Amino acid sequence: MTGNVVLDIAGLSAEFATREGTAHVVRDVGFTVRAGEKVAIVGESGSGKSTFALALLGLLDPPGRIAAGAVRLDGRDLVGLGEGALKRVRGRSISLVFQDPMGALDPIKTIGAQLVDTLRRHQPGLSRADARRRAAELLREVEVGDAERRLDDYPHQYSGGMRQRVMIAIAIANDPDIVVADEPTTALDVTTQAQILALFDRLVARRGLALLMITHNLAVVANFCDTLQVMYAGRIVERGAVDAVFERPAHPYTEALIESIPDPARRGARLRTIEGLPPDLRRLPTGCSFEPRCPVGRGRPVCRTVAPPPVPLADRGPGAFAECHFAAERAGEGAA
Amino acid sequence: MSAVPARPLLEVRDLGKTFETTRRDASGGRETLRALDGVSFAVGRGRTTGIVGESGSGKSTAARALLRLIEPTQGSVTFDGIDLLALAPEPLRRFRRRMQMVFQDTTGTLDPRMSVGALIEEPLSVHRIGSGAERRAKVASMLERVGFDPAVARRRPHEFSGGQRQRIGIARALALAPELLVLDEPVSALDVSVQAQILNLLKDLQAEFAVSYVFIVHDLHVAEFFCDEIVVLYLGEVMEAGPSAALFGAPQHPYTASLVSAVPTVRRGAAPARRIILEGEIAPISGERPKGCIFRPRCPIGRDRALCADVRPPLATTAAGHAAACHYPGELAP
Numbered sequence: 001m002t003g004n005v006v007l008d009i010a011g012l013s014a015e016f017a018t019r020e021g022t023a024h025v026v027r028d029v030g031f032t033v034r035a036g037e038k039v040a041i042v043g044e045s046g047s048g049k050s051t052f053a054l055a056l057l058g059l060l061d062p063p064g065r066i067a068a069g070a071v072r073l074d075g076r077d078l079v080g081l082g083e084g085a086l087k088r089v090r091g092r093s094i095s096l097v098f099q100d101p102m103g104a105l106d107p108i109k110t111i112g113a114q115l116v117d118t119l120r121r122h123q124p125g126l127s128r129a130d131a132r133r134r135a136a137e138l139l140r141e142v143e144v145g146d147a148e149r150r151l152d153d154y155p156h157q158y159s160g161g162m163r164q165r166v167m168i169a170i171a172i173a174n175d176p177d178i179v180v181a182d183e184p185t186t187a188l189d190v191t192t193q194a195q196i197l198a199l200f201d202r203l204v205a206r207r208g209l210a211l212l213m214i215t216h217n218l219a220v221v222a223n224f225c226d227t228l229q230v231m232y233a234g235r236i237v238e239r240g241a242v243d244a245v246f247e248r249p250a251h252p253y254t255e256a257l258i259e260s261i262p263d264p265a266r267r268g269a270r271l272r273t274i275e276g277l278p279p280d281l282r283r284l285p286t287g288c289s290f291e292p293r294c295p296v297g298r299g300r301p302v303c304r305t306v307a308p309p310p311v312p313l314a315d316r317g318p319g320a321f322a323e324c325h326f327a328a329e330r331a332g333e334g335a336a
Numbered sequence: 337m338s339a340v341p342a343r344p345l346l347e348v349r350d351l352g353k354t355f356e357t358t359r360r361d362a363s364g365g366r367e368t369l370r371a372l373d374g375v376s377f378a379v380g381r382g383r384t385t386g387i388v389g390e391s392g393s394g395k396s397t398a399a400r401a402l403l404r405l406i407e408p409t410q411g412s413v414t415f416d417g418i419d420l421l422a423l424a425p426e427p428l429r430r431f432r433r434r435m436q437m438v439f440q441d442t443t444g445t446l447d448p449r450m451s452v453g454a455l456i457e458e459p460l461s462v463h464r465i466g467s468g469a470e471r472r473a474k475v476a477s478m479l480e481r482v483g484f485d486p487a488v489a490r491r492r493p494h495e496f497s498g499g500q501r502q503r504i505g506i507a508r509a510l511a512l513a514p515e516l517l518v519l520d521e522p523v524s525a526l527d528v529s530v531q532a533q534i535l536n537l538l539k540d541l542q543a544e545f546a547v548s549y550v551f552i553v554h555d556l557h558v559a560e561f562f563c564d565e566i567v568v569l570y571l572g573e574v575m576e577a578g579p580s581a582a583l584f585g586a587p588q589h590p591y592t593a594s595l596v597s598a599v600p601t602v603r604r605g606a607a608p609a610r611r612i613i614l615e616g617e618i619a620p621i622s623g624e625r626p627k628g629c630i631f632r633p634r635c636p637i638g639r640d641r642a643l644c645a646d647v648r649p650p651l652a653t654t655a656a657g658h659a660a661a662c663h664y665p666g667e668l669a670p
Contacts, residue, residue: 044527045498159617160391189390189554191614194598198613216527219557223600246602260532261602262561264584270539271532271561277497 002226003035006177006210007094012069012079014048014055021282025051025064027234031319033178038204038211040221040242042257043231046278049214052231053182057096058086074177092122095171099183101163105155111166112151115139115173122174138169142199161192165199172203178210185220197224218257222246227317230254233279233289237324241317250313250322250331252296288324296326344378345416345548346402346516351375352410353394353401353572357622367622371397372408372572376651377565379516382542384549386563386580388556388595392618394572395552399518402550403435404428416515433463436509440521442501446493446508452479453489456508463512478507482537499530503537510541520552535562556599560584565657568592571621571630574651578658588660590638590668591631597670612636612670629663637668 014026025048033039043049054060056071058078071078073093078086090096098104106114115135120126126134132151139147142165155163164184171179181200185193197220204211213225221228222242229239230251238251249255259272276293279285287304288297297303302325311327313320322331353372361367372394379385387395401408404420413420415435423431436459439445446455456475460466466474476486482503493501502522509517519538523531535558542549553559559566559580566583568576568591576589587593597612616634628645629638638644643663651661660666 044529159619161617189618190556190595190598191390192617193600194611194613197600217600218528219600219602222602257528258602260529262532262535262557264557264560264581267561267581270536273532273536274529 002037003208005032006035006074007033007212008070008072008075009056010070010072012052012055012071013067014051014060014064015067016051016065017063018282023281024067024284025234025281026055029069029231029234029236031229031236031239033210033212035177035208035210036204037227038200038213038225039227039229040213040215040225041229041231041236042215042218042221044216044257044278047231048234048281049231050182053096053180053214056180057090057094058083088122091118091171091176092174093176094178094180095174095176097164097167097171097179097181097184099186101160101167102155104167105163107155110152110154111139111158112136115151115166115170118170118173134173135169138173139166141172141203142166142169144169161188161195164188164192164196168196168199168203172207172209175207176209178212180212180214182214183216184213186215186217193220200224218261227319230257233284234281235289235323237290238322240313240320240322244313244316244320248331250311250316250327251290251324252294252330253290254322256295296330297324300325343417345381346379346550347414348378348398348402348411349376349414350411351398351401351408351413353397353406354409359622361623369620369622370572370625372401373625375411375567375569375572375574377567377574377577379548379550380564381515381548382546383564384542384551384562385565385567386551386553386559387567387569388553388559389569390554390618392571392620393569395554395569396520397572398569399437399520399550399552403432403437403518405437430463433459433465433512434514435516435518436512436514437518437520438502438505438509438522440524442493442498442505446501446504448493451490451492452496452504455493455504456489456511459508459512465512474511478511481510481541482507497530499526499533502526502534506534506537506541510545510547513545514547516548516550518550518552521554522551523558524553524555531558538562556584556595557601568595571618573630574661575631576658576660576662577651578655582655582658586666587670588654588658588665589631589662590635590664592660593668593670594636610670612668629661637664638662 010030012029016023016025041049055066066079112135115138116131119131119134135151136147144150144165185196203209225242228242228245229236232253238254256274274293279289287306288308291297291303308323308325310321310323313331351372355369355371356366357369359367375398387398389395400406402413453475456478457471460471475489479486523534551563563580566580567574570591575591587596594612594614614634629649632638632644649661649663651659653659654665
């Protein structure tokens with residue numbers, strides 16, 4: 001079950017000033033995430049997904065900047081807030097889990113001290129003793145065995161999977177409404193990945209947490225998330241319920257991505273590839289940004305000259321759309 | 337069905353590697369770390385054997401040990417009938433042109449100061465093959481073969497994307513026309529659409545040059561799609577080995593079954609009937625090997641069984657060309 005809108009992003013654009021002109025890295029991105037919902041943004045390297053995550057959390061440093069848009073968290077716009085106000089929000093209402101927990105943890109502080117710091121930063125009234133008790137509870141919640149004792153261990157004494165559990169404990173320490181997870185299982189083995197995804201599932205269900213997962217891994221999204229959003233050249237080009245999109249991708253880019261994953265049932269066959277490279281974000285084409293590589297639209301006058309507006313696909317979940325001139329017919333192809 | 341030809345190109349028998357650590361054991365000697373123990377497999381000519389397993393399973397150690405980039409402490413490696421472990425340094429150096437390696441990390445393995453042309457030419461000059469002009473012609477033809485304009489020979493590695501650098505690494509490894517290529521996670525760092533290009537290229541090159549591959553890979557979809565035979569490693573030991581389709585279609589070892597069931601899939605209807613989530617994590621064993629099954633502490637079916645605790649299961653044949661090191665093969669199905 002999903003609840004109230006927690007995160008409401010509207011018209012968010014981010015850009016980088018470069019010597020050769022402005023790179024439009026995130027372009028007019030908007031969507032909402034509700035409590036208890038697991039939403040994914042999937043994209044390849046250079047799609048803009050990491051810049052989007054930084055912009056969302058107010059972490060974009062010059063020469064990057066937010067050019068337009070709003071990021072409303074529980075109704076309050078974060079864009080334009082000062083660093084002090086942002087710091088009070090981050091880790092409290094919205095928190096982040098990175099791919100590399102070793103880089104995010106302090107190697108010379110015990111896990112317990114880092115959890116206590118996180119708790120007391122946002123709850124100054126909490127005594128050290130209470131914070132330590134709370135820290136042990138958090139470790140138990142993320143299923144670290146022997147939690148009391150392990151509070152006194154240092155990050156290097158934890159395995160990669162256990163460190164990621166600690167990162168999740170830190171992320172949920174102050175009971176945020178939404179966790180942004182940027183490639184949270186990419187560095188992990190498949191059996192550990194399965195454990196971490198199962199843990200996220202339990203936390204979402206138990207706490208009514210909203211989860212925004214940013215990843216390159218379509219298969220993880222297919223098995224774990226409710227809503228899929230595909231990013232290409234800075235825009236979300238398709239959004240919809242995971243099952244519907246995988247069943248019949250409406251955007252040719254989404255289809256090509258899914259098809260390029262090796263399918264053991266087609267052993268020996270050639271894999272689908274995507275010819276060419278993503279566009280230069282400083283010199284975007286006037287038409288569809290995928291047109292030069294698109295098996296459906298390449299060379300078609302409408303695709304070359306008109307940027308496709310989002311075509312609503314209402315039967316594929318709330319807010320579903322695809323930015324393709326042929327989205328409606330593609331989504332309906334073969335449908336009864 | 338795939339069958340290994342009578343005389344495989346490469347035969348690895350009972351390969352073992354033990355590292356000494358800096359720690360002292362109770363008797364004052366150095367504590368040892370078992371990285372590989374009793375690993376055997378074969379690679380047929382023009383075929384691909386995949387070595388799969390998690391980090392710490394020993395798959396990269398196996399790749400390096402069979403090329404003698406590290407010295408095995410036990411076992412034999414026979415390449416086209418020649419005992420590799422018996423070769424003296426100079427004959428081994430000359431032999432290396434017949435077996436090459438491609439790495440995951442092209443940033444660390446392609447010298448940034450060298451041009452792409454010099455990088456591809458280097459193995460040819462090291463082995464004193466051809467005249468300068470012949471070598472440059474070879475560089476041009478290799479570049480073309482992996483999809484570049486030969487003019488890129490003057491450029492440097494940093495001017496290329498990750499996928500392009502991997503193609504340069506492949507061109508460099510194939511310049512010597514080796515019979516065996518050991519590919520250590522060659523597509524793991526790449527985007528899925530680029531990964532597809534590299535896998536297609538590797539398939540084409542294998543058909544063209546009749547080269548055999550040992551493919552070290554943690555992605556089971558890639559392994560199943562690309563490899564003819566599979567070897568599953570856990571803590572340096574072979575858990576299961578067999579033809580790819582049979583091994584993934586009907587895994588006999590509970591570790592393989594757990595891996596298969598843990599892999600997320602995008603295929604509708606292809607998802608496993610149930611998800612087996614293993615407890616704990618792979619943890620290296622220092623000192624004495626426990627006497628039973630190495631996987632037992634995490635095994636969903638063997639944890640509490642006396643036989644599994646007491647007796648190390650041998651790698652026993654379960655079907656043609658398919659073997660599992662388990663006392664209860666096939667009991668746990670994904």
